[in-house]
Amino acid sequence: MASSNFIDYIKFCARSGAGGPGSAHFRREKHVPKGGPDGGNGGRGGHIILRGNSQLWTLLHLKYQKHVIAGNGNPGEGGKRTGADGQDIVLDVPLGTVAREAESGNRLFEITEDGEERILLEGGRGGLxxxxxxxxxxQAPRYAQPGEAGQEVWMILELKLLADVGLVGFPNAGKSTLLSVLSAAKPEIADYPFTTLTPNLGVVAYRDHRSFVMADIPGIIEGAAEGKGLGTRFLRHIERNSVLLFLIPSDASSIRNEYDILLNELKKHNPELLDKKRLLAISKSDLLDQELMEEMRNEIPSEINSVFISSITQFGLTELKDELWKMLQDK
Incomplete structure (x- = not known):
C-alpha cells in the first residue's frame, strides 16, 4: 500500500432523491362519462447505500467524489400507475468502514461483512x-399528495483496518522494521520519529503454511487521544485488531513508564481496548547481554507476557510468532 494511495477518511455531501408527486387523474373513456379518480402514487426517491466489498482496502476511489446525488422518483400516472423509483446510488466500501454524520458526529453504522448493504440516506417517499x-x-377528490423531499447531509466515512495483530508503540520504536522482517511488507524506515504516516499491513508466515495479518500503526505519543501528534487519526485502526503487540525498545528510559503511557492513551480513546489480549516485545535486544535481560525483567510489568526480540539479528522472532499464534488461537 503506497502512502499516497491509502485513504482512510473522506467527507462528502450526500443527497437522497425526492419522492415523486401523486397524480390527480380521472378515468376518461368512451361511454364512461363519470369515471372515478385513478391517479397513481409517485415513486420513492433514490437511496444512498453503502455496500461492503472485501476486495477493497482503501477509500481512495471515493476521495474525489465530493457530491453523491441519488435520482428523484417519477410522478404517478393515470390508470393507478405508480411512478418509477429514483435511481439508488450504491457505494462500495472496504470492510471496517464506519459512517457518521459530519455535523453531529453521530455514528450511524459499521460495514463488517462482504456484500452487506446499509442505507446511508433514505430517499423521500412518493406522494399518494x-x-x-x-x-x-x-367520490371525486381533485388533489393528490406531493412527494417527500430528499435529504442532504454531509457524511464522513472512516476506515478501521482489519488485522489479527496491531503493533502499538512510540515513534521510532522499531515497528516498521519488525513488520518488514516478519512479512513481505516494505514500509518506509528511517532513524527519525513519524517515519510511518499511514498504516501498513503485512502477512506473517507461520508454521505449516499458516499465516496471520499484522498492522503497523503509526506511532502514539502522550496526549494522542486528545489529538496530539498524529492523534486519533490512527488510534481507530487498533480497535479491530484481535491482539495488541506493544513494542518498546530496550534503550527506553523506563519500560514500565512507556507501557503505562501507551495503555493510558488506548484507555482514553476507547476503554474497550483494554479487554484485548496484549503482548509486550522488548525490541533492539541485540544491544543486551543475558545479564542485562535478567535485570530488565524486574522492570517489566508483571501483568503482561513479554519477549525480547531483535529485528536486525532476528533474535526471539520465532518465540514471538509462537506466542502471537497461541494468543490468536485462544481468542
Whole structure:
C-alpha cells in the first residue's frame, strides 16, 4: 500500500432523491362519462447505500467524489400507475468502514461483512395519488399528495483496518522494521520519529503454511487521544485488531513508564481496548547481554507476557510468532 494511495477518511455531501408527486387523474373513456379518480402514487426517491466489498482496502476511489446525488422518483400516472423509483446510488466500501454524520458526529453504522448493504440516506417517499383519497362522501377528490423531499447531509466515512495483530508503540520504536522482517511488507524506515504516516499491513508466515495479518500503526505519543501528534487519526485502526503487540525498545528510559503511557492513551480513546489480549516485545535486544535481560525483567510489568526480540539479528522472532499464534488461537 503506497502512502499516497491509502485513504482512510473522506467527507462528502450526500443527497437522497425526492419522492415523486401523486397524480390527480380521472378515468376518461368512451361511454364512461363519470369515471372515478385513478391517479397513481409517485415513486420513492433514490437511496444512498453503502455496500461492503472485501476486495477493497482503501477509500481512495471515493476521495474525489465530493457530491453523491441519488435520482428523484417519477410522478404517478393515470390508470393507478405508480411512478418509477429514483435511481439508488450504491457505494462500495472496504470492510471496517464506519459512517457518521459530519455535523453531529453521530455514528450511524459499521460495514463488517462482504456484500452487506446499509442505507446511508433514505430517499423521500412518493406522494399518494387521488385514488387513495376517494370516500363515500368524497367520490371525486381533485388533489393528490406531493412527494417527500430528499435529504442532504454531509457524511464522513472512516476506515478501521482489519488485522489479527496491531503493533502499538512510540515513534521510532522499531515497528516498521519488525513488520518488514516478519512479512513481505516494505514500509518506509528511517532513524527519525513519524517515519510511518499511514498504516501498513503485512502477512506473517507461520508454521505449516499458516499465516496471520499484522498492522503497523503509526506511532502514539502522550496526549494522542486528545489529538496530539498524529492523534486519533490512527488510534481507530487498533480497535479491530484481535491482539495488541506493544513494542518498546530496550534503550527506553523506563519500560514500565512507556507501557503505562501507551495503555493510558488506548484507555482514553476507547476503554474497550483494554479487554484485548496484549503482548509486550522488548525490541533492539541485540544491544543486551543475558545479564542485562535478567535485570530488565524486574522492570517489566508483571501483568503482561513479554519477549525480547531483535529485528536486525532476528533474535526471539520465532518465540514471538509462537506466542502471537497461541494468543490468536485462544481468542
Amino acid at each position: 395519488g387521488n385514488d387513495n383519497f376517494k370516500t363515500a362522501t368524497n
